[in-house]
Amino acid sequence: MDDFPRILAALGTEISTPAPIVLIDVVEENITRMQAFADAHGKAVRPHVKTHKSVRIGKMQLDAGAIGLTAGTLSEAEIFAAAGCPDILLAYPLWITGAKEGRLRRLSRATRLSVGAESAAAIERLAEVMGDAADALGIVIEVDCGARRSGVRPEDAGVLAAHATRLGLRARGVFTYPGHGGTIGARESAAADQAAALRTAVESLRAHGIEPEIVSAGSTPTAEFSTDPVITEVRPGEYVFNDWDNVRLGDSAPQNIALFLASTVVSDQGHPHVILDAGTKALAREGNPERGYGQVPSFDGYLRVLNEYHGFLELPAGGPRPVVGETVAVVPHHVCPVVNSFEELIITDRTGALLDRWPVDAQGRLN
Amino acid sequence: MDDFPRILAALGTEISTPAPIVLIDVVEENITRMQAFADAHGKAVRPHVKTHKSVRIGKMQLDAGAIGLTAGTLSEAEIFAAAGCPDILLAYPLWITGAKEGRLRRLSRATRLSVGAESAAAIERLAEVMGDAADALGIVIEVDCGARRSGVRPEDAGVLAAHATRLGLRARGVFTYPGHGGTIGARESAAADQAAALRTAVESLRAHGIEPEIVSAGSTPTAEFSTDPVITEVRPGEYVFNDWDNVRLGDSAPQNIALFLASTVVSDQGHPHVILDAGTKALAREGNPERGYGQVPSFDGYLRVLNEYHGFLELPAGGPRPVVGETVAVVPHHVCPVVNSFEELIITDRTGALLDRWPVDAQGRLN
Numbered sequence: 030m031d032d033f034p035r036i037l038a039a040l041g042t043e044i045s046t047p048a049p050i051v052l053i054d055v056v057e058e059n060i061t062r063m064q065a066f067a068d069a070h071g072k073a074v075r076p077h078v079k080t081h082k083s084v085r086i087g088k089m090q091l092d093a094g095a096i097g098l099t100a101g102t103l104s105e106a107e108i109f110a111a112a113g114c115p116d117i118l119l120a121y122p123l124w125i126t127g128a129k130e131g132r133l134r135r136l137s138r139a140t141r142l143s144v145g146a147e148s149a150a151a152i153e154r155l156a157e158v159m160g161d162a163a164d165a166l167g168i169v170i171e172v173d174c175g176a177r178r179s180g181v182r183p184e185d186a187g188v189l190a191a192h193a194t195r196l197g198l199r200a201r202g203v204f205t206y207p208g209h210g211g212t213i214g215a216r217e218s219a220a221a222d223q224a225a226a227l228r229t230a231v232e233s234l235r236a237h238g239i240e241p242e243i244v245s246a247g248s249t250p251t252a253e254f255s256t257d258p259v260i261t262e263v264r265p266g267e268y269v270f271n272d273w274d275n276v277r278l279g280d281s282a283p284q285n286i287a288l289f290l291a292s293t294v295v296s297d298q299g300h301p302h303v304i305l306d307a308g309t310k311a312l313a314r315e316g317n318p319e320r321g322y323g324q325v326p327s328f329d330g331y332l333r334v335l336n337e338y339h340g341f342l343e344l345p346a347g348g349p350r351p352v353v354g355e356t357v358a359v360v361p362h363h364v365c366p367v368v369n370s371f372e373e374l375i376i377t378d379r380t381g382a383l384l385d386r387w388p389v390d391a392q393g394r395l396n
Numbered sequence: 397m398d399d400f401p402r403i404l405a406a407l408g409t410e411i412s413t414p415a416p417i418v419l420i421d422v423v424e425e426n427i428t429r430m431q432a433f434a435d436a437h438g439k440a441v442r443p444h445v446k447t448h449k450s451v452r453i454g455k456m457q458l459d460a461g462a463i464g465l466t467a468g469t470l471s472e473a474e475i476f477a478a479a480g481c482p483d484i485l486l487a488y489p490l491w492i493t494g495a496k497e498g499r500l501r502r503l504s505r506a507t508r509l510s511v512g513a514e515s516a517a518a519i520e521r522l523a524e525v526m527g528d529a530a531d532a533l534g535i536v537i538e539v540d541c542g543a544r545r546s547g548v549r550p551e552d553a554g555v556l557a558a559h560a561t562r563l564g565l566r567a568r569g570v571f572t573y574p575g576h577g578g579t580i581g582a583r584e585s586a587a588a589d590q591a592a593a594l595r596t597a598v599e600s601l602r603a604h605g606i607e608p609e610i611v612s613a614g615s616t617p618t619a620e621f622s623t624d625p626v627i628t629e630v631r632p633g634e635y636v637f638n639d640w641d642n643v644r645l646g647d648s649a650p651q652n653i654a655l656f657l658a659s660t661v662v663s664d665q666g667h668p669h670v671i672l673d674a675g676t677k678a679l680a681r682e683g684n685p686e687r688g689y690g691q692v693p694s695f696d697g698y699l700r701v702l703n704e705y706h707g708f709l710e711l712p713a714g715g716p717r718p719v720v721g722e723t724v725a726v727v728p729h730h731v732c733p734v735v736n737s738f739e740e741l742i743i744t745d746r747t748g749a750l751l752d753r754w755p756v757d758a759q760g761r762l763n
Binding site for chain 1: 408409410411412413414415446468469470488489490491493494495496514515517518521540544545546547548549575660661662663664665667671673676677678680681682703704705706708719720721732733736737738739759760762763
């Protein structure tokens with residue numbers, strides 16, 4: 030983060046704010062580090078594309094050794110399949126109707142596709158939609174490990190996998206998401222819950238005569254604790270960019286933050302805050318009123334309030350104050366929805382050399 | 397809102413969820429009602445396009461009698477100017493650098509353009525950028541009326557307007573935004589603050605020999621109280637669609653809500669909540685943990701937690717419970733960022749006849 034002011038100075042007026050600035054050398058290091066960690070523990074990496082939504086960055090992950098990619102929506106998966114990704118896990122409890130029917134069938138021909146499922150009804154729907162081509166679709170049963178989001182009880186995974194097999198689908202394994210590891214001090218225990226759930230789920234599959242190929246664990250905050258022998262792969266997303274939450278949680282160092290939002294001070298009326306041109310539509314209101322909605326480390330300030338196009342940058346009394354027209358670096362609390370707010374990423378490096386502009390290929394693409 | 401389940405039933409599997417559904421007959425009524433109210437009080441309407449970002453809906457507003465449109469970013473203004481809008485107020489304290497320089501000059505030739513300004517530095521920058529064509533750019537001085545966002549003290553408007561005039565720009569008037577009217581019970585008093593601020597600002601301009609053409613007031617929540625004689629125009633945005641916040645504030649009736657998000661139940665694991673396929677990226681985390689991030693009126697439920705692609709729909713104990721695969725209508729707390737999340741609007745009416753799909757022309761377009 031110490032580099033951000035120097036990078037902004039080097040970029041000068043080449044950029045239109047607000048704009049997401051990506052330090053591609055830091056991205057490369059983050060990808061290398063995660064892959065090396067997983068290699069050392071005998072795990073595969075299947076990065077979640079929700080964070081970057083960029084075909085180019087997905088290719089960097091695959092080139093570094095990722096076995097495939099994870100997507101959250103049919104549209105995301107379509108973008109990465111069209112770009113040549115050979116293996117995609119759509120880690121979501123899909124419900125297929127309408128236009129999604131033809132799209133799922135086409136996608137299953139374009140890549141080696143596996144999708145999440147956690148109810149008999151959804152599995153029956155998937156089988157019905159796939160028809161004669163059911164064996165082209167991999168099913169990965171989602172189990173809950175404590176996030177209480179989607180996912181069946183681990184001991185119920187086998188009966189669903191067997192149901193999928195009976196309907197002609199290919200039951201490939203199980204996955205879970207330890208979302209309850211997203212608070213301070215909870216990463217290690219959530220990872221332990223995850224390992225326990227996955228072990229039970231694997232036993233449940235085996236009791237139904239199914240040997241899983243995929244035993245898949247989330248997430249960036251829990252990745253370093255996801256080393257249980259039962260796990261075959263990890264699905265981190267945020268690690269490519271990292272954000273203020275990752276630093277706060279302790280799974281990332283400040284120097285591993287690879288994306289910030291360049292934002293201009295557009296108003297200073299002498300209040301304890303100045304106004305930036307980054308509001309809800311850019312920063313997605315991630316954070317909360319106490320912690321704020323984005324950090325501005327070089328002024329020790331934070332965005333206390335967001336309107337749609339305005340951010341209230343609260344400044345400590347007596348500290349330095351940016352002037353109107355000055356560009357500042359905002360570190361998002363949660364980077365994923367911020368990237369999704371923009372059509373393109375400004376690609377630079379620690380020196381601030383403007384290298385390129387890359388499209389956010391899967392921007393939006395929510396359904 | 398009583399119509400929403402029937403509309404969803406009529407749309408059937410024609411839509412891919414999550415998707416924003418627009419009741420265009422309700423939009424038409426909302427536009428007609430606002431225009432009639434303003435006409436009756438001798439005010440012009442200059443709707444803010446931030447809410448719909450749709451060229452077609454902007455044309456509906458102009459056809460109904462709006463004198464022009466309001467934009468929040470250069471990119472938004474470019475989209476509506478290219479579509480033929482003859483008069484645009486960019487109601488934002490613009491700071492122009494880099495690529496924005498050429499864009500501002502081009503935009504000032506494409507439409508009758510006025511922009512917000514509230515500092516001497518920004519006015520000097522605008523004059524410098526416009527060069528010989530400075531008189532093609534209208535300047536509208538922003539004054540603060542209590543939101544403590546951008547805008548000078550009303551008594552300081554005249555000196556800035558005179559500064560703009562001296563630099564060759566056309567000082568056209570003043571505007572303000574009564575953002576402090578966005579809490580329950582505060583609409584009327586915020587509108588009174590607004591009128592007082594605008595009266596002072598107009599006196600300040602006159603003291604500098606400038607007679608304002610534009611004396612511009614926000615917003616949907618305060619529009620019905622913005623009838624002070626000094627005001628020449630109102631800039632409501634949300635009124636075209638309305639949302640849960642507008643109903644809560646009392647500036648809209650439930651039957652005037654013209655947009656909801658169609659969302660599918662993808663998981664039910666017997667918790668007090670079921671999981672919908674609408675998360676942060678669709679609903680933009682507007683609301684708060686107490687009120688939730690979206691209402692589901694037909695089940696008397698609300699989205700208690702959002703992840704990126706998952707919404708936790710909290711249901712009252714003992715009430716009806718949607719089944720996995722069922723589509724439900726989510727009413728956003730704040731509609732503007734939700735529209736901005738999608739590439740297209742599904743256009744229907746109270747009967748649920750699928751009429752059309754319209755692009756969200758200015759989706760993103762943040763800089």
